[in-house]
Amino acid sequence: MRLCYDERNIKHRINGIVRANDFLSIYRADGYIRTVAAGINASAPANISIKGLSGSLDAVLLSAAFKLHPKDYVIVLQDREEASYFLNDLQNLLEREVLLFPMSYKRPYEFTETENANILMRAEVLNRLANKTGSEIIVTYPEALSEKVINKRSLASNTFTVKVKEKLDVNFLEDFLHTYDFEKTDFVYEAGQFAVRGGIIDVFSFAHELPYRIELFGDEVDSIRSFEPGSQLSVDSLDKVNIIPNVQTKLIQEERQSFLDFISPETRLWFKDFQLTGDLIEKSFEKVEATFEKIMKESGNTQIVSSPDQLFEPAY
Numbered sequence: 001m002r003l004c005y006d007e008r009n010i011k012h013r014i015n016g017i018v019r020a021n022d023f024l025s026i027y028r029a030d031g032y033i034r035t036v037a038a039g040i041n042a043s044a045p046a047n048i049s050i051k052g053l054s055g056s057l058d059a060v061l062l063s064a065a066f067k068l069h070p071k072d073y074v075i076v077l078q079d080r081e082e083a084s085y086f087l088n089d090l091q092n093l094l095e096r097e098v099l100l101f102p103m104s105y106k107r108p109y110e111f112t113e114t115e116n117a118n119i120l121m122r123a124e125v126l127n128r129l130a131n132k133t134g135s136e137i138i139v140t141y142p143e144a145l146s147e148k149v150i151n152k153r154s155l156a157s158n159t160f161t162v163k164v165k166e167k168l169d170v171n172f173l174e175d176f177l178h179t180y181d182f183e184k185t186d187f188v189y190e191a192g193q194f195a196v197r198g199g200i201i202d203v204f205s206f207a208h209e210l211p212y213r214i215e216l217f218g219d220e221v222d223s224i225r226s227f228e229p230g231s232q233l234s235v236d237s238l239d240k241v242n243i244i245p246n247v248q249t250k251l252i253q254e255e256r257q258s259f260l261d262f263i264s265p266e267t268r269l270w271f272k273d274f275q276l277t278g279d280l281i282e283k284s285f286e287k288v289e290a291t292f293e294k295i296m297k298e299s300g301n302t303q304i305v306s307s308p309d310q311l312f313e314p315a316y
Contacts, residue, residue: 024060024093024094028067028068030064033064036048036061059086059089059090059093062075066137071267072132072137072263072266073136073137073267074140074267075137075270076140076141076142076145076270076271076272077141077272079143080143083139084100087139094137098137098139099137100125102121102141103118104119116191120191120206122144123207123244127159130152130156130159145260145277146314148256148259149259151255151256152257154255155244155247159243159244160173160242162221164223164240168214168220170196170201170219177194177203177243180245181245181246182194182245184196189204189229191204191246192206193211199216200214200215201213202227206245206246210229211226212238213227214241224239292307
């Protein structure tokens with residue numbers, strides 16, 4: 001399903017201060033929004049265009065629709081800044097986590113200018129989609145959408161899963177981490193590091209914003225917690241974690257696929273402007289091709305990097 005929206009006036013008066021959930025309940029009861037939500041939830045594929053949502057009403061409508069019929073949502077805004085603001089609106093309205101799927105690079109083919117925080121967020125999104133436990137809301141933008149991702153098979157085969165109450169061979173885990181260029185340190189503070197202190201293993205995976213602390217009782221996993229690296233204080237207790245390497249560098253030679261091929265067929269796609277999204281992806285791909293041609297010329301036509309179609313998507 002694709003849903004596009006522009007500007008229109010839908011007015012509701014709300015007196016006093018209300019909590020986000022109470023605020024959304026007003027919109028969930030609105031006949032117009034219930035009709036839109038039912039269309040979004042329909043099993044038959046359909047394109048729905050909504051015009052005239054002014055201010056933050058696009059985020060309100062989307063949040064109300066999600067509350068009525070929770071599904072996986074991918075929302076495509078026009079650029080990174082707009083995506084970040086929209087994500088913030090959704091998190092405040094829904095009072096739940098919303099994922100951002102950004103572009104890895106500052107500029108295409110500038111591999112030394114990758115954004116580590118962006119790589120982490122992309123890996124976390126892929127991990128969450130590959131190991132789903134509920135509906136996810138993902139916010140992105142055209143340039144990020146055009147950058148291909150590691151295929152599902154490669155992601156699964158390069159993921160190490162640790163579960164509470166299961167046996168864990170510390171030497172095997174260390175070998176796995178060394179193979180994928182994790183750095184052994186005294187304390188972990190950034191992705192790609194791990195530390196071993198007796199029966200305690202700290203690992204900072206490339207698929208979570210916080211490191212994990214794995215505590216063993218003998219050779220069995222007794223507990224897993226995420227923690228703040230600065231304070232060392234625990235944040236959440238977990239039953240299972242997936243340790244994923246840097247999919248942007250270590251697995252760069254793996255076959256890539258479109259992010260849209262990675263998501264479930266049941267996912268609802270929301271576009272702020274569908275035509276503009278296609279135009280921006282096309283413009284982005286043209287820049288990638290120009291950069292690739294420059295690299296080829298400078299290398300004497302020796303292909304030292306993957307071709308544009310292997311790493312990026314043309315316009316849809």
